Amino acid sequence: MTERLIIALAQMNQRVGDLAGNAAAILQMRERAGGADLLLVPELQLTGYPPEDLVLKPEFLRRTEEEAAKLVAATQAPGPAVAFGSIVLRDGKPYNAMIVADGGRGLFVTSKRELPNYGTFDEKRVFASGPLPKVFEFRGVRIGLPICEDIWLEDVCEHLAAEGAELLLVANGSPYELDKDDLRQSLVQSRVATSGLAMAYLNRVGGQDELAFDGSSFVVNPDGELVVQLPDWEEALLLTQWKRSSGKWTCTTREQHELDQFPADIYHAMMVGLRDYVQRNGFPGVILGLSGGIDSALSAAVAVDALGPDKVWGVMMPSVYTGSTSVEDAQECAELLGCRHDVIPIVPGVDALSVMLKDAFAGRKPDLAEENIQARLRMVTLMALSNKFGHMLLTTGNKSEMSVGYATLYGDMAGGYSVLKDAYKTTVFKLSRWRNAHKPDDSLGPDGPVMPQRVINKPPTAELRPDQKDEDSLPPYELLDPILVGLVDAEKSVAEVAAETGADVKVVAEMEKLVLRAEYKRRQAPPGVKIGGRNFGRDRRYPITNAFRTAR
Structure with missing residues (x-):
């Protein structure tokens, strides 16, 4: 039975639609993470996030599948297994998914179940919702791979714990908002407390139109301790050490970076x-x-x-x-x-x-x-x-x-x-x-x-x-x-x-x-970076012709 794992967390930038460029960046990270067993990269790292209505374009989906297949085949070269975010088609429907590849073949695919459809998110417009996910067994370790919004509601984490998951690795595309660091950590600690499982929360960095992604990835152990905090706003790669102790998997790595405070x-x-x-x-x-x-x-x-x-x-x-x-x-x-x-x-x-x-x-x-x-x-x-x-x-x-x-x-x-x-x-x-x-x-x-x-x-x-x-x-x-x-x-x-x-x-x-x-x-203003939870354009969408007033 495996008692130790090295999981590389790659906090990465992306470029929406640059399939070949994003794939090359994943493989470069894989080379850098040579001593790891498994490399985890962010949500939809292959396509870029959010892809929006590109998902409705058949040629984009076809080429995404092609590039994903090339990426899977490239893992035949020596290096860690890779869990990467991409789009998969099932019965003609596109799913926001994580693909695990090693040795030149695909080992596991899981689809995002909870599709956010509020504020800046409208994933139900373009993606189909996946079923409750299965647990992925990797070198004798049962791993849950919820995707971003899957942890914001209780069902997925509870299900994975009931299915025998021993730790949770979460790939995210979570844009910056004021006070969101505290919100994410509070949420993850809550899920860790109810599931009893350690969780690695991995987020992307970089700008995409009106969204800025701050990274700020972290790891919380089963006892609720935040043991790893990656920096905000920059790419980072960290090989985290994990061990089984008293029947639980914990992260033994200690890494702390101070995050930006307001303003x-x-x-x-x-x-x-x-x-x-x-x-x-x-x-x-x-x-x-x-x-x-x-x-x-x-x-x-x-x-x-x-x-x-x-x-x-x-x-x-x-x-x-x-x-x-x-x-x-x-x-x-x-x-x-x-x-x-x-x-x-x-x-x-x-x-x-x-x-x-x-x-x-x-x-x-x-x-x-x-x-x-x-x-x-x-x-x-x-x-x-x-x-x-x-x-x-x-x-x-x-x-x-x-x-x-x-x-x-x-x-x-x-x-x-x-x-x-x-x-x-x-x-x-x-x-x-x-x-x-x-x-x-x-x-x-x-x-x-x-x-x-x-x-x-x-x-x-x-x-x-x-x-x-x-x-x-x-x-x-x-x-x-x-x-x-x-x-x-x-x-x-x-x-x-x-x-x-x-x-x-x-x-x-x-x-x-x-x-x-x-x-x-x-409606005729240029785009601009989102800061709060209710910006004009992506979040707040009012009718132009509107007679309603709250003042009587």
Whole structure:
């Protein structure tokens, strides 16, 4: 009877749809894990996660099966057995599965039973649900291989324990959210307590469109002790030692990495999401409007940290309403970051449009239309540079603005990606203060501050009219953001939010009206990294035409 096992945990990045590239990465990990008995890689590591509607494409499924067969055959070369995530077809239906291969042949296949269909997940749209899984016997050890969501409900783990499993290895594709580390560990410890079995929780890393995956893989022993904690945000390979003692399998390896705390975790999610989005979509870098305000300063800092200063291009586009301090602050931001900085005034363009629209606007006082012309001319300028040189336009708006529609459609909302899309304004301030005092370990940016303190201290303004301040149109962000958290993230009524925040009911009702009215704008906004549990786009999907209000 086997008394010891070496299980290699490979916390890996993936590229959705890159079947050959993902397979090659798995085999490279296998070479590195040469002393192990079994190599475990994340959920759908072969296809990339989430594959979304690629699963509905027959050619994608056919080629996935081809690549999986090649990967199985490649295990004939010396090395550990491999448990890898892929898609298998049964009776014409696709299943999210784990395949175990060794010696050039497939040993075992198990399918995901619990398909998440909430928030960012819609796996029931593309996958069939598997049966209650069987236990896999490997070198005399009975192993359960639940897949991600299978452990979030009790049935699968209880079933595997009843079937005689001796330990549980869980492959995951679990995206980052605030406070999710504690939630995962609490969940796993609960399953360990009820099953009496040790569990290895393996998660992927990297960015995929609006999702950032933090890794943070770990192992919990039967007594509930967390004995292994892999790092967050980076690939890692650890050969864990396991032994049978008193009839139970335990992990004897001890490895601990400190995980990011708030707000470092958010900042890292933004870096990872932007880095993989830009690089994997083939952009040479990013360009953004550097206005001298805090949103563009933070966006530029994230971009420089993720991509390097040579890949970031800031453009200041002053109008007649732009203050000299804004011009100075934008330039100092670029100097601190070491990125390119250009100044292109939009005054000639505004003047030209004023002449062009003079007759059409005759008899009308200047209003929001003239303000938005400035924002849209900035977009035209940035997109012209993007088209000419290939850099992706980075949008700099935050979640507070996007919630209430305090943004110009086809103006400052235009772009290819938004790192602040899921960050409220008060979070933007916290992130800016944090980054001025800390540098992420894997940052490509500078040591020290990345923006002048004045950028953080001065009142936010769009500078589209004389002496304009955000608070002319909105409640102070210290009040607005808790209101929005209640209305958007918690889906509470106006009365409930007013009671919780102490805000006037009329103010909350007005914010609810603005949130619902701005839905059409958000449908046309660029993607951006998900931070909380209720982001716009993947999680919160409201009708554009909608007459319902919680305020009577």
